[in-house]
Amino acid sequence: xxxxxxxxxxxxxxxxxxxxxxxxxxxxxxxxxxxxxxxxxxxxxxxxxxxxxxxxxxxxxxxxxxxxxxxxxxxxxxxxxxxxxxxxxxxxxxxxxxxxxxxxxxxxxxxxxxxxxxxxxxxxxxxxxxxxxxxxxxxxxxxxxxxxxxxxxxxxxxxxxxxxxxxxxxxxxxxxxxxxxxxxxxxxxxxxxxxxxxxxxxxxxxxxxxxxxxxxxxxxxxxxxxxxxxxxxxxxxxxxxxxxxxxxxxxxxxxxxxxxxxxxxxxxxxxxxxxxxxxxxxxxxxxxxxxxxxxxxxxxxxxx
Amino acid sequence: xxxxxxxxxxxxxxxxxxxxxxxxxxxxxxxxxxxxxxxxxxxxxxxxxxxxxxxxxxxxxxxxxxxxxxxxxxxxxxxxxxxxxxxxxxxxxxxxxxxxxxxxxxxxxxxxxxxxxxxxxxxxx
Numbered sequence: 360x361x362x363x364x365x366x367x368x369x370x371x372x373x374x375x376x377x378x379x380x381x382x383x384x385x386x387x388x389x390x391x392x393x394x395x396x397x398x399x400x401x402x403x404x405x406x407x408x409x410x411x412x413x414x415x416x417x418x419x420x421x422x423x424x425x426x427x428x429x430x431x432x433x434x435x436x437x438x439x440x441x442x443x444x445x446x447x448x449x450x451x452x453x454x455x456x457x458x459x460x461x462x463x464x465x466x467x468x469x470x471x472x473x474x475x476x477x478x479x480x481x482x483x484x485x486x487x488x489x490x491x492x493x494x495x496x497x498x499x500x501x502x503x504x505x506x507x508x509x510x511x512x513x514x515x516x517x518x519x520x521x522x523x524x525x526x527x528x529x530x531x532x533x534x535x536x537x538x539x540x541x542x543x544x545x546x547x548x549x550x551x552x553x554x555x556x557x558x559x560x561x562x563x564x565x566x567x568x569x570x571x572x573x574x575x576x577x578x579x580x581x582x583x584x585x586x587x588x589x590x591x592x593x594x595x596x597x598x599x600x601x602x603x604x605x606x607x608x609x610x611x612x613x614x615x616x617x618x619x620x621x622x623x624x625x626x627x628x629x630x631x632x633x634x635x636x637x638x639x640x641x642x643x644x645x646x647x648x649x650x651x652x653x654x655x656x657x658x659x660x661x662x663x
Numbered sequence: 664x665x666x667x668x669x670x671x672x673x674x675x676x677x678x679x680x681x682x683x684x685x686x687x688x689x690x691x692x693x694x695x696x697x698x699x700x701x702x703x704x705x706x707x708x709x710x711x712x713x714x715x716x717x718x719x720x721x722x723x724x725x726x727x728x729x730x731x732x733x734x735x736x737x738x739x740x741x742x743x744x745x746x747x748x749x750x751x752x753x754x755x756x757x758x759x760x761x762x763x764x765x766x767x768x769x770x771x772x773x774x775x776x777x778x779x780x781x782x783x784x785x786x787x788x
Contacts, residue, residue, distance in 0.1 A: 590679035597722065605752050614754045
């Protein structure tokens with residue numbers, strides 16, 4: 360999951376703006392990770408040397424790999440061995456930002472190293488043994504930055520990101536929580552979770568995004584908004600909230616109750632007097648999914 | 664009894680979940696399938712359809728799954744009810760089993776799990 364949070368990390372450090380991030384993610388499917396970025400990622404060459412080789416290659420009208428090999432930075436065999444390896448998602452995001460002229464290769468490498476180092480990560484793709492670090496990173500990025508958010512929301516979004524990776528796809532980046540006074544919905548499902556940490560969750564999408572979301576979730580291609588597309592929004596929310604309740608029950612002996620999910624469209628959400636509404640946009644290359652959290656104002660209990 | 668001869672009732676408020684379950688059941692060879700979209704409908708369809716097995720969600724409008732189980736088992740103590748839900752918490756599980764459910768499957772469902780449940784009770788078609 361660290362890879363999905365890299366974009367948010369760049370946001371939190373004011374290295375990029377939300378618009379630049381959203382734009383880079385939307386171009387994700389058209390991004391071709393350049394040989395110099397691949398060589399740097401697999402540590403065949405440093406960012407500084409890669410920039411030098413790029414300059415020489417441009418001057419000589421040659422390609423990056425041949426130039427680097429001729430200059431003795433690595434061998435053809437070494438490059439061939441890694442070039443077809445699966446690349447992490449954050450590299451596509453990074454390449455997109457490089458293509459847009461927002462970051463240089465060396466800056467990207469610097470920020471990746473800094474991100475890993477700040478969060479004591481061994482590898483951005485290895486997270487199974489780094490659960491505590493991940494919890495802390497989620498706290499730092501999403502909860503501590505929003506003092507009014509209760510700490511248990513950290514648990515909730517940790518599972519939400521995991522379920523998005525599993526059921527919709529790993530090519531997303533979450534933006535930051537935004538408080539809302541009123542929110543106009545397009546196609547939306549919502550569900551109330553009752554108990555010691557009451558929460559009403561909304562999942563809102565526009566038509567184009569809903570079609571792709573449902574297609575990914577169900578594994579079929581939808582071309583028009585029908586009852587199955589609408590049901591997929593309810594189903595995802597219900598599945599996720601159900602697993603969240605199971606985890607709370609198993610890990611903390613907290614029993615919560617779910618109301619059935621409800622579908623609404625073309626209306627608006629206004630929080631009650633005792634509630635606050637926060638929007639968490641999740642950006643995929645096919646569009647943005649908005650999750651809305653309606654939370655009681657006085658909630659402060661920690662589950663971490 | 665052969666799987667192709669059994670009657671199956673699906674109780675789930677999600678039309679998508681019902682369709683996915685129906686597709687799995689048909690793949691396994693089940694031919695007689697009825698659907699219900701809430702707990703009250705499940706109880707009524709149980710009386711008229713008399714299914715050999717029920718796959719039932721818990722969180723549903725009108726009447727939730729645990730109450731529906733209780734109502735059905737009061738009338739039909741041998742009812743074969745399998746709970747299929749995303750909320751497999753201790754309290755929901757306990758209540759469902761106490762009310763008469765025979766098994767519990769955590770969503771998301773897999774075709775192999777449904778096939779396993781059917782083959783442990785009925786013959787392959």
